[in-house]
Amino acid sequence: MATLSFFYFGGVIVLTAVLVVALRNPIYSVIALLVMFFHVAGLFITLHAEFLAVVQIIVYAGAILVLYLFVVMLLNLKRDDSYQRQVWLGVSLGLLGLAEIVYVVLTAGRATGPAIARTTQVAAAGAPAASVTPGNTEAVGMALYTTYLFPFEVASLILLVAMIGAILLVKKGIMGPEAR
Amino acid sequence: MVPLSYYMILSAIVFLTGLVGVLIRRNIIILLLSIELMLNATNINFVAFSYYLNNIAGQVFVFFALTVAAAEVAVGLAIILALYRGKATVNVEDLNMMKW
Numbered sequence: 001m002a003t004l005s006f007f008y009f010g011g012v013i014v015l016t017a018v019l020v021v022a023l024r025n026p027i028y029s030v031i032a033l034l035v036m037f038f039h040v041a042g043l044f045i046t047l048h049a050e051f052l053a054v055v056q057i058i059v060y061a062g063a064i065l066v067l068y069l070f071v072v073m074l075l076n077l078k079r080d081d082s083y084q085r086q087v088w089l090g091v092s093l094g095l096l097g098l099a100e101i102v103y104v105v106l107t108a109g110r111a112t113g114p115a116i117a118r119t120t121q122v123a124a125a126g127a128p129a130a131s132v133t134p135g136n137t138e139a140v141g142m143a144l145y146t147t148y149l150f151p152f153e154v155a156s157l158i159l160l161v162a163m164i165g166a167i168l169l170v171k172k173g174i175m176g177p178e179a180r
Numbered sequence: 181m182v183p184l185s186y187y188m189i190l191s192a193i194v195f196l197t198g199l200v201g202v203l204i205r206r207n208i209i210i211l212l213l214s215i216e217l218m219l220n221a222t223n224i225n226f227v228a229f230s231y232y233l234n235n236i237a238g239q240v241f242v243f244f245a246l247t248v249a250a251a252e253v254a255v256g257l258a259i260i261l262a263l264y265r266g267k268a269t270v271n272v273e274d275l276n277m278m279k280w
Contacts, residue, residue, distance in 0.1 A: 021201035090203035101192040162251030169258035
């Protein structure tokens, strides 16, 4: 059952990822990316990361893709959107990188299999701390607000800077012909 | 039980699809979408490792990656809108004013 769901979610993720890159109409690309985000959320659920699955749907599908759709529709793009001339070079580079990564993962997985198993055992030995917190959301919250409190604050600073930057960039008279 | 290496290969496929997208497309919006693909590939890897190594830190880092992705989208789309206002194009080959 777990294998079946992995291959379903993984297959749809790969298919829609290729569609995002290959489709010529930007709206279709954005819709394909939406389908991919939902299936990534499904993959997260099979990995017992329910909180992240919900956050994935809310933030990516709900906020980020709506932003993309707004921009695509605001710009009212023409359809003459073709590929670069070096398509074959890019695709062959990608296939070469994929072959390398598959080779490394498969050989390294055989070589260090016991090491990973040992790490899992060590982590499982330290598991009582995790079993105190019953659910996934509680565990993520505990780690986020205790161990990773400082990175959490830095992330909020990043969001603040992004907000100010976005407002400044689209403000009239800063960039564009009317600024000069 | 699916082995961890399957997740790594899935994530590698998605990442390289995004990389190829950045290399071969001309539309700057599709370039940003390809960057989203790459960020999602790392998220799949983080969550898979978090599950298989029984460590919650991976999921916390997905949270931070999500924050950075949201910031990147906001600033990136603002840059695209400002560019479009100035040059009336989203084709990266027309955006060569910084070319020497």
